[in-house]
Amino acid sequence: MYPFTYTKATDTREALDAGQRGGRYIAGGTTLVDLMRETVEHPGTLVDIGGLPLHEVRVTERGGLRIGALVTMAEAATHPKVRIAYPVVCQALELSASAQLRNMATIGGNIMQRTRCTYFRDVTAACNKREPGSGCAALEGFNRTHAILGTSDSCVATHPSDVAVAFAALEARVHLLGPDGERTVPFADFLLKPGSTPNREQALRQGELITAVEIPAHARPLASGYLKVRDRQSYEFALTSAAVALHIRRGVIRQAKVAAGGVGTVPWKLPAVEQAVIGERPSDRLWAEAADHAADGAHPLRHNRFKVELLKRTVERQLRIVGDIA
Numbered sequence: 001m002y003p004f005t006y007t008k009a010t011d012t013r014e015a016l017d018a019g020q021r022g023g024r025y026i027a028g029g030t031t032l033v034d035l036m037r038e039t040v041e042h043p044g045t046l047v048d049i050g051g052l053p054l055h056e057v058r059v060t061e062r063g064g065l066r067i068g069a070l071v072t073m074a075e076a077a078t079h080p081k082v083r084i085a086y087p088v089v090c091q092a093l094e095l096s097a098s099a100q101l102r103n104m105a106t107i108g109g110n111i112m113q114r115t116r117c118t119y120f121r122d123v124t125a126a127c128n129k130r131e132p133g134s135g136c137a138a139l140e141g142f143n144r145t146h147a148i149l150g151t152s153d154s155c156v157a158t159h160p161s162d163v164a165v166a167f168a169a170l171e172a173r174v175h176l177l178g179p180d181g182e183r184t185v186p187f188a189d190f191l192l193k194p195g196s197t198p199n200r201e202q203a204l205r206q207g208e209l210i211t212a213v214e215i216p217a218h219a220r221p222l223a224s225g226y227l228k229v230r231d232r233q234s235y236e237f238a239l240t241s242a243a244v245a246l247h248i249r250r251g252v253i254r255q256a257k258v259a260a261g262g263v264g265t266v267p268w269k270l271p272a273v274e275q276a277v278i279g280e281r282p283s284d285r286l287w288a289e290a291a292d293h294a295a296d297g298a299h300p301l302r303h304n305r306f307k308v309e310l311l312k313r314t315v316e317r318q319l320r321i322v323g324d325i326a
C-alpha cells in the first residue's frame with residue numbers, strides 16, 4: 001500500500017474543499033481500501049465523509065423515494081418504504097456481497113464501485129482503465145465474465161453493481177453537490193460507457209459528491225423483482241441479471257421498466273423489451289418474444305458468447321415471474 005493522508009470531514013463544505021484539492025471521498029471503504037491494498041488505487045488523500053448528514057431515506061414531495069448516499073446497503077434493503085414500493089431494489093441489494101459488506105457499504109459507494117475485471121486488479125496486466133493507453137488484456141485474454149453490450153476497443157469490463165441495474169430500470173436520478181452547487185443527473189447519464197476513455201467512469205466533476213439517489217414517483221404502482229444468474233449462489237457477481245417492474249391493469253401491461261446487469265459496461269436499460277410488452281396481454285409467448293430483443297446490438301467476445309442466450313432467458317424468466325405477481 002502507498003502512503004496516504006486521511007482526513008475526516010466534519011461538514012459538507014469541508015468535504016467539498018478537500019475534494020476540490022484532489023482528495024478522494026471514502027465512506028464504507030469496501031471497494032477503495034481493497035484496491036489500495038492491491039496498489040491498483042493510490043490516492044494521496046482520503047476524505048472520510050461518513051459523518052455527513054446523508055443517511056436518510058425519505059419520500060419526496062413528488063412521491064418519489066430519496067435514498068441518502070450514506071445509507072448502507074443493509075439499511076436500504078430493510079427500509080420499509082423501499083421494501084414496500086420497490087422490491088426490485090431490496091432484492092438487488094440482498095443478492096449483493098455478504099451481510100458484513102452490506103453493513104458497511106453505502107448506496108453512493110455501491111454505484112461508484114469499480115469493475116471486477118481481473119486484469120484491472122492485476123497491476124502487471126495491460127489495462128486502459130487503470131493505466132490509460134496501456135492496452136486491454138481482456139480483449140485477447142480470458143473474457144468469460146466480460147461485457148457484450150456497450151463495449152469499445154479500449155475496454156470490455158462490466159459494471160459490477162446489482163442495485164445500479166434496479167436504479168437503471170426505474171429511471172432513478174443521482175443528486176450531486178459540488179463547488180458550483182447542486183445538480184441532478186439521470187442515472188442513465190451518470191455511469192459512462194468506456195469509449196476511448198475507460199478510466200472515466202462517472203459524470204462527476206472535480207470534487208463533486210453524491211448526496212442521494214432518487215427513484216421518481218411512478219404514476220401507477222409497479223410490481224417488481226430482480227433475478228441474478230451467477231456461477232455460485234452466494235458472494236458472486238452476475239453473469240447476467242434482470243431488473244423488471246410492471247404495471248398490469250385489466251389484463252393489459254400498461255407500464256414496463258426493464259434493465260440487465262452482468263452484460264453491459266454500464267447497467268443496460270432494455271427499451272426494446274419494454275416497448276414489446278407495453279399494451280400487450282401477458283403470455284409465455286409474449287415474454288419470449290420480448291426477451292428476444294434483450295441482446296440487440298451485442299458484441300460477444302471469444303469466451304462469453306453464451307451470455308447472449310443466457311441474457312435472453314434471464315429476462316424472459318424475470319418478465320414471467322413479475323408478470324405473475326403484477
Ligand code: SF4
Nearest residue numbers: 117127128136155156
Ligand atoms: Fe482494463 Fe477494461 Fe480491459 Fe479489463 S476490460 S483489462 S478493465 S481496459
